Amino acid sequence: MTNEAFARVKIDALLVAQAKAYARQLGVPYAFLCNGNEVLFWEGQREAYPRPATTFFKQDDLERRVATLAVRRELASVPIDRRIVERDYPDLAEVKTIEIKRSEVEKLLIRPGDLLMTEGGDADKPGRAALWSGEIEACDHQNHVFKVRSDRAHLLPAYLRTLAGSAYGKACFLSVAKKTTGIASINKTQLSAFPVPLPSLALQQAFERRVQRAASIVNQQAEALKKAMATFDAILSQPIA
Secondary structure (H helix, E strand, C coil): CCHHHHHCCCCCHHHHHHHHHHHHHHCCCEEEEECCCCEEEEECCCCCCCEECCCCCCHHHHHHHHHHHHHHHCCCCEEEECCCCECCECCCCCEEEECCCHHHHHHHCCCCCCEEEECEECCCCCCCEEECCCCCCCCEECCCEEEECCCCCCCCHHHHHHHHHCHHHHHHHHHHCEEECCEEECCHHHHHCCCCCCCCHHHHHHHHHHHHHHHHHHHHHHHHHHHHHHHHHHHHHCCCC
């Protein structure tokens, strides 16, 4: 058979079945089928039939696919918070999931005490920080949010969060931010260069206690306001005698 005639031969069902059998025998999740003219790619654990491919995949592409399969098989989906920084606390109203390599889980997970700081947005958004308290056991963060883990032997997260959100912190971040129309943003290098006044650990601990007391009062007032509004709405809904 000439090369031209061979190139016109289609990959038929028998060849597909043979390739599938070889893949299962070797214990590999993927198989390429090629006749010199046509390339098909088959994912045995997800697809019943092979599909056309423009070329053979690189080794690292296949490794990523294998890692994804392992995560799916072991149900290792990690929740990802898309609105993780809203004021100084995480807003978990909308949480989705993302699949990541199992080898990268330890590096990417957010730990209690980590700060999550925004890359940008409005003029007051660069460097805005939320303190993560472990609200979700295994959680990653959106790629436009920086994760900051301080050395707690010298710098407490609550102090750093408040400093970043203070007038001093906002002025520092805004002074180095890249600005376009209505948008300001910082990068990792600029965030790492944030100058942090460092009082003693005892002063930071005292400051943290005062912040916690103030936050408790704010939370109590917010709950009281919510109950008052609910009572007001209930009164409005009653018919007037």
